[in-house]
Amino acid sequence: MHSTLPPNSTSGFPFRAILGLFKLRIGVVITFTALAGLAVGAGPSLSPLQLLVLTLSVLVSSASAGAFNQYYEHDSDHLMARTSKRPFVTGELRHGPIWLLLIAALMVLSVGAAWIALNAWSALFVFLGAFFYAIVYTVWLKRRTWLNIVFGGLAGSWAVLAGATAADPQLGAVPLALALVLFLWTPPHFWSLAIAFRDDYAAAGVPMLPVVVGEQRAAKTIFFSTLALVAASFIPLAFGLGAIYFVGAASGGFLFIHKAWLLTRDTHRKSAMACFHASLIQLTLVLLAAIVDSQFAS
Numbered sequence: 651m652h653s654t655l656p657p658n659s660t661s662g663f664p665f666r667a668i669l670g671l672f673k674l675r676i677g678v679v680i681t682f683t684a685l686a687g688l689a690v691g692a693g694p695s696l697s698p699l700q701l702l703v704l705t706l707s708v709l710v711s712s713a714s715a716g717a718f719n720q721y722y723e724h725d726s727d728h729l730m731a732r733t734s735k736r737p738f739v740t741g742e743l744r745h746g747p748i749w750l751l752l753i754a755a756l757m758v759l760s761v762g763a764a765w766i767a768l769n770a771w772s773a774l775f776v777f778l779g780a781f782f783y784a785i786v787y788t789v790w791l792k793r794r795t796w797l798n799i800v801f802g803g804l805a806g807s808w809a810v811l812a813g814a815t816a817a818d819p820q821l822g823a824v825p826l827a828l829a830l831v832l833f834l835w836t837p838p839h840f841w842s843l844a845i846a847f848r849d850d851y852a853a854a855g856v857p858m859l860p861v862v863v864g865e866q867r868a869a870k871t872i873f874f875s876t877l878a879l880v881a882a883s884f885i886p887l888a889f890g891l892g893a894i895y896f897v898g899a900a901s902g903g904f905l906f907i908h909k910a911w912l913l914t915r916d917t918h919r920k921s922a923m924a925c926f927h928a929s930l931i932q933l934t935l936v937l938l939a940a941i942v943d944s945q946f947a948s
């Protein structure tokens with residue numbers, strides 16, 4: 651039987667390669683997103699075991715979707731400098747169907763555990779999050795249309811709903827508003843990065859917005875979609891979140907809008923990366939403020 655290690659690997663178990671394969675940093679933020687959904691939902695509190703299952707279920711399903719993305723793109727990732735060091739490209743991990751089995755097993759395990767320990771709705775949303783990233787975005791849309799990330803953006807919304815329904819399948823206005831925030835957040839988050847790596851995406855033939863319409867129009871689109879995002883991020887204030895949430899949403903929103911505005915004036919890589927980092931800070935502030943505020947209110 652073939653080993654999954656390349657023939658010249660002498661350093662034992664390839665921990666670093668596997669950590670990279672599962673895109674764990676993104677998984678941690680997705681999990682935090684689901685926990686924010688749980689916090690703003692109206693349901694009773696979960697038992698410690700249920701909380702653990704929700705956390706691991708979102709983390710593991712996100713990880714398996716990230717691994718699937720790299721498995722599927724193993725023969726195109728070498729076309730972009732940013733992705734050319736990935737383990738299936740470098741040969742650190744050997745590409746083969748055993749990985750598909752492992753990925754599928756992790757998915758079944760995480761969705762099944764959510765179903766058993768939480769409920770069918772939460773399990774469905776965990777599944778949809780991974781499905782939208784792995785299949786809808788990566789397989790169906792990424793190489794076909796610049797709208798890939800608009801539909802792919804639902805992956806983050808499903809994470810919110812997975813958390814919110816974990817305690818109570820009845821969805822209230824605040825989790826739905828937060829799901830909308832994730833939907834509107836993802837395009838400017840990603841398009842900023844796509845401006846920074848426009849040449850990479852063009853070389854790889856991936857029709858990301860800056861490749862299709864140019865950097866200037868992409869920057870304007872980022873600016874206006876950030877305005878829409880920030881406006882939407884205030885909706886939860888009408889449904890029970892208060893001053894703490896306002897401070898998080900306003901300060902994060904101000905930062906993101908400011909960086910998006912600067913990007914319309916100068917579309918060089920530095921401004922694009924500043925806008926991308928602002929997207930991560932804004933999301934963290936919104937989610938953190940939502941969690942803290944909802945705990946104070948209850």
Ligand code: HEM
Pocket residue numbers: 675676679680683732783787799802803805806807836839840843930
């Ligand atoms: C289909 C939707 C999305 C796309 C296409 C996308 C795209 C990307 C890309 C290309 C990167 C750079 C990754 C790298 O260099 O390895 C990135 C980074 C990141 N994304 Fe997204 N993203 C999406 C949705 C999300 C969502 C929903 C979240 C969180 C709720 C998120 C959180 C992050 C974080 C935390 C990073 C930084 C990770 C790091 O430093 O390794 N992304 N995103």
Ligand SMILES: CC(C)=CCC/C(C)=C/CC/C(C)=C/COP(=O)(O)OP(=O)(O)O
Pocket residue numbers: 673676680708711712713715716719733775776777778779780783792805806808809812
């Ligand atoms: C509820 C749940 C499990 C949700 C999971 C959703 C999820 C994992 C979203 C992440 C999206 C993401 C990292 C895209 C990277 O784009 P890319 O793959 O095009 O980037 P690349 O060029 O770096 O490969």
